[in-house]
Amino acid sequence: MSKQINVALIGNPNTGKTSVFNSLTGLNQKVGNYPGITVEKKEGICKLPRGVKAHIIDLPGTYSLNASSLDENVVIELLLNKNDKDFPDVAVVVSDVENLKRNLLLFTQIKDLEIPTVLVINMSDRMKYKGISLDIPYLESQLQTKIALVSTRKNEGIDNLKTLISNYKELSITPCLNASEIDKEYFDNLRKAFPNQLLYKLWLVITQDVNFGKTDRNEIDAVADFKTKTKADLKRLQQKETIKRYQFINNTLKKGQTIDLSTAKDLRIKLDRILTHKIWGYAIFLVILLTIFQAIYDWSAIPMDFIDSSFASLSEWTKNSLPEGAFTSLLAEGIIPGLGGIVIFIPQIAFLFLFISVLEESGYMSRVVFLMDRGMRRFGLSGKSVVPLISGTACAIPAIMATRNIESWKERLITILVTPFTTCSARLPVYLIIISLVIPEGRFLGLGYQALTLMLLYLIGFGAALISAMILNKVLKIKSKSFFVVEMPNYKLPLIKNVALTVVEKTKSFVFGAGKIILAISIVLWFLASYGPGEEFNNAEEIVTEKFASKHLTEEELQNEIASQKLEYSFIGLTGRAIEPAIRPLGYDWKIGIAIVSSFAAREVFVGTLATIYSVGSDEEETIKNRMAGEVNPILGGPLFNFASGISLLLFYAFAMQCMSTLAIVKRETNSWKWPILQLVLMSVFAYVVAFIAFQILI
Amino acid sequence: MNHLLQNILAFTLLFLALGFLVKKFFWKNSKPTKDIGKHDCDNCH
Ligand SMILES: Nc1nc2c(ncn2[C@@H]2O[C@H](COP(=O)(O)OP(=O)(O)OP(=O)(O)O)[C@@H](O)[C@H]2O)c(=O)[nH]1
């Protein structure tokens, strides 16, 4: 027998739904210690006792069934629509033992929809720190449900939960609150008008439509027209409902939960006082940032050099041991250097994510959010915008999706538009290589200039995001108001497993996601650089030999001249030189121009592109870094990557909108081409202007 | 290995790469999500 039941994981944000989901399904969805990590439905399969299979759905966190933002709406739409293929047979409400009161509000609402409901009380490992004890049998009888006391961290209670889920048919579906208690007259009328429908569900549909406008739920569509009350009255009733529910919950918890404050440790309060302090809070944050950037530099220098020289040797070895021909050259000059351009950054990317995930998991990131919230309003952003802005340091795409929990459309739009300014991990490779070429290695107070520059670039990114938010706030004519409650999760010792998983996942997605694009682009570039139209390319040997006939070059010098003549007249050289006039004022040559153009697919491509272009036709074994350092500016002489052009390039990458995938997501999230195009044009023009000014001043 | 084989291999890779890029960036039929853009939650509060 193999039947499948639908199980939905529902609960307040940050209660550990995704952790429970991972425990049940064995999958590895992202977990983080602040609200709003999950913004979309995620699905998985779990085997229950007696051969039953459960289809588990992880949902975004929601505080109640009276939705105010899009991610919350996902939950309600699912619960109201019996025809949805994911409509749950059992709802598992995940609550957090420390916030039981607030968590139970949602529980009572779901119970009232007469869906079989299991209550998970998660984080039971925290009970003894907090001096909490629970009378489970009493709570079960009051709430008319089955309770699983779970700690995903200690892996306790999961088997019990599986048993409860598989016995879902035995769960009582008696509601907690009789809807008529809210307003007898109104609900009696409602019942008369729709005798066959569940009263509480009708009520939700009505209030839902008040909040969100009609959505297609043909089944009980007519309800929306049941308007005997004004919007304001309905709102009042909603509030009354909440009050009634809290009365019920308070009564239940009075007996079912005891908290012995004397055993509770107040370390958290002390820590919070320092970490969110008006001055110390910022100072500590700055110190943490500095440490992180310095560590990224110090720790990754050795593996980076090792990888760089290994790839150079591999290239050389390939060239020498395979028979000569197009394929061998493609491998040695296109594919291997291109791959080297990705692999070389694995150490830094891994360290970056190591730090980010430790900060997230420990609960410190939420304090940063709180800290930043104070200043955010001035820029027309909400405190909730901080989460996308900070997670933008990994990648703008999930960050833009994370804006779904911002209620106000205007704030959400502004956040979407400015998030790509935050320094994403794709910019890191470009920054690192250019910084290592143009910023001296010295140290100041134990901090390397290079690490300081890197941190400055991150701050510039945030700064640009904030300032453009402020401008957008003035320019966009959208009415908006919103409020923000920061919820501060507890400090937790980061779980090594979670941290390790994040690091591995992110690094993998960097290597394989960007890697495929970089590889493909390297191949194409190699062809464009190795073939060319016309006389100058095809007869390069004769032309060059003739030209230098009187100069008595060595054989090697002659070969180099031929190679550069060929590159210059190859397809890519011709294209590059066509765009060169546009980028020369920024201090770049045509090769950098090509790298910039290909970076519009994805920024990481930059280094791989240069590696490929420089390798074509070259015979020496050289690392990417040395090749770049050896380039000479064709017009001004001196190294091509000098302080002026380096800074100009860094600033260009800091501001330009060079990521097709982000544009696609912005299109999807705003449902129009207008915003992504605006973003692309404005950001890139701005980048150009800033890079131009920087180069002209510094030169 | 003769030059012909080398060329065949190299160009096969080129076409695979081109195919991948085209599929990645131009083929993506972005399915429009319903109404996210137009919705204004500001009226909710
Ligand atoms: N101490 C303790 N911490 C836990 C437990 N389960 C989860 N956590 C932590 O709680 C935090 C939130 O976990 P998530 O699983 O991301 O929570 P969520 O409900 O999916 O959050 P959203 O998707 O943002 O709504 C993470 O830092 C977890 O490591 C537990 O049993 N004990």
Ligand SMILES: [Mg+2]
């Ligand atoms: Mg989650």
